[in-house]
Amino acid sequence: MSKAKKVVQSFLVNTDIRINGDRPWDVQVLNERFYKQVVNNGDLGLGESYMAKMWDAKSLDQFFTKLLRAGLQHKYKYNWSLILYIALSKLFNIQSKNRAFEVGEKHYDSGNKLFSAMLDRRMNYSCAYWREGDSLDQAQERKLDLICRKLQLKPGMKVLDIGCGWGAFGKFAAEKYGVETLGITISKKQLELGEELCKGLPVQFRLMDYRDLDEKFDRIVSIGMIEHVGYKNYKTYFEIARKNLEDDGLFLLHTIGSLKSYTTTSPWLNKYIFPNGMIPSLAQLSKAHELTLVLEDLHNIGIHYDKTLMAWFERFDAAWPQLKDKYNEDFYLMWKYYLLSCAGIFRSRYMQVWQMVFSKNGIPGGYQSIR
Numbered sequence: 563m564s565k566a567k568k569v570v571q572s573f574l575v576n577t578d579i580r581i582n583g584d585r586p587w588d589v590q591v592l593n594e595r596f597y598k599q600v601v602n603n604g605d606l607g608l609g610e611s612y613m614a615k616m617w618d619a620k621s622l623d624q625f626f627t628k629l630l631r632a633g634l635q636h637k638y639k640y641n642w643s644l645i646l647y648i649a650l651s652k653l654f655n656i657q658s659k660n661r662a663f664e665v666g667e668k669h670y671d672s673g674n675k676l677f678s679a680m681l682d683r684r685m686n687y688s689c690a691y692w693r694e695g696d697s698l699d700q701a702q703e704r705k706l707d708l709i710c711r712k713l714q715l716k717p718g719m720k721v722l723d724i725g726c727g728w729g730a731f732g733k734f735a736a737e738k739y740g741v742e743t744l745g746i747t748i749s750k751k752q753l754e755l756g757e758e759l760c761k762g763l764p765v766q767f768r769l770m771d772y773r774d775l776d777e778k779f780d781r782i783v784s785i786g787m788i789e790h791v792g793y794k795n796y797k798t799y800f801e802i803a804r805k806n807l808e809d810d811g812l813f814l815l816h817t818i819g820s821l822k823s824y825t826t827t828s829p830w831l832n833k834y835i836f837p838n839g840m841i842p843s844l845a846q847l848s849k850a851h852e853l854t855l856v857l858e859d860l861h862n863i864g865i866h867y868d869k870t871l872m873a874w875f876e877r878f879d880a881a882w883p884q885l886k887d888k889y890n891e892d893f894y895l896m897w898k899y900y901l902l903s904c905a906g907i908f909r910s911r912y913m914q915v916w917q918m919v920f921s922k923n924g925i926p927g928g929y930q931s932i933r
Contacts, residue, residue: 567686573600577632579625584859586621587628593617609830609903613895622899624874631725657686673888674755677728679881685728686758688816689867689915690788698873701866706734712811712859712919713781715739716849722806725774725787729756729838732765744779746770748790773798775806779792782807785816791841793825796850804854807922813855816840818866820916835900841913855920864914871905 571581580588585743591597593616599607611617619625621751675692679686682702691708709731715721717740723731726745735741744763747753753767760767773788781805791799803813823843833837851857876887878901882894888898907913 564594564597567594567600569601570597573634576822577628577634579628587619587624589625590618592617604829606829606833609834609899613892615895622902623868623905623909626903627909630907630910630912642712674728674751675888675900676878676885678755679885680878684730684734685755686730687727687862689818690870691863692866692869696816698870701873703786703868704736705863706731707738707933708737709783709785709814709816709917710735713783713814714919715741717741719780720744720778721781721783722775722777724775724784724803725790726752726756726767727785728752729760729765729767731783731785732756733763736760736763736765737853741781742766744768744777745854746772746775764786772802775802777806778808779806780808780811782811782813783816784814785932786818787876788815788817789839789841790836790840791842793823793842793846795799795845796842797854800851800854803920804922809922811922812858813918813920814849815916815918815923817918818864818914819844819916820866821912823913831900834896842918847918851920855922856924857918858921858925859917859919859931861917861931861933863907863917867908867915868905869915871901871908875901875905 574581574589578587581589585887589789592700593611593614596616599611599616601607603610611677636855642681649870651713653703665750677685677687683766684699684702684706686702686705689705690696690698692701695703697702701910703769713721715735719739719741721732721735721741723729723743723745726732726743729745730742744766746768747756748769748771750769753769756765765848784803790797804849806811818841820841820843825847827836827839827841848857878897886894908915921929
């Protein structure tokens with residue numbers, strides 16, 4: 563038995579995962595090089611060896627849930643490439659304005675056909691808010707309505723959506739609450755489809771970086787965008803929100819959240835899915851908004867992301883026969899790994915989703931929480 567295989571076997575102790583077992587979450591090793599890939603490259607090696615068909619598991623989501631519930635993510639020793647990656651993230655601003663559009667070009671510009679097939683009818687690309695019996699469409703509308711109620715929207719208000727995607731929030735808020743919105747995005751394809759979907763409504767789009775904003779709004783919302791901002795820019799991000807918010811305004815931040823403060827993301831996710839991304843911790847966000855904004859409300863809805871990701875995968879998988887002419891099998895394996903590994907991550911409760919409501923100067927008498 564190779565040394566690498568012994569190391570991997572030792573990693574799996576107490577995870578309830580067996581090598582070549584017969585349960586859905588057991589790893590099936592198809593190529594012995596898998597062991598060396600994982601030992602030498604950790605997270606990146608695990609993902610790349612899956613894409614290279616060196617291993618499989620009938621249920622990737624359950625596999626990752628088992629790994630993370632056992633705390634395996636804390637047992638892996640860094641290799642030199644990962645140490646260098648972390649060092650660079652501390653020395654340089656990886657999420658600078660010069661690099662801001664990279665994630666739009668690599669991820670969000672992957673194609674509107676892909677996202678239209680995978681997402682709900684309103685094109686929400688963030689955690690839904692489920693109730694028993696909900697469809698994906700209903701759960702996403704429930705999330706949008708929750709945000710609108712938390713922001714206390716009223717007809718005629720001017721609302722800014724930082725990282726607006728295809729305009730799901732703007733369209734819903736304009737239709738249901740009578741507000742006008744400006745959405746900013748770093749994806750050309752998102753802007754093109756967003757303008758088409760919101761035609762005839764008081765919803766505008768701009769292709770721009772959030773740091774270039776200089777305009778007052780009654781309300782500001784940012785749903786699943788700060789994950790691209792980077793810890794070196796969090797303070798600037800909150801300062802921009804304050805500068806562009808009316809004195810009596812509210813700002814709602816919806817973000818994936820980490821239980822621990824990091825300065826980098828998963829090397830595999832960084833390379834293949836979200837370049838220059840980073841998941842914030844509460845400590846990092848709290849430090850960044852000190853003396854800038856008042857946190858009025860904090861709501862953890864992370865448990866809902868597992869079901870959202872599983873619904874996305876089911877839709878993506880069902881649509882694959884119509885998508886495969888544009889995307890090859892390598893893409894299918896990469897996207898499947900992305901969606902199902904993330905489902906396992908949220909099911910394990912290793913990652914959270916927070917909705918945070920801020921005011922500029924504190925609301926007299928306090929803010930009434932809405933759930």
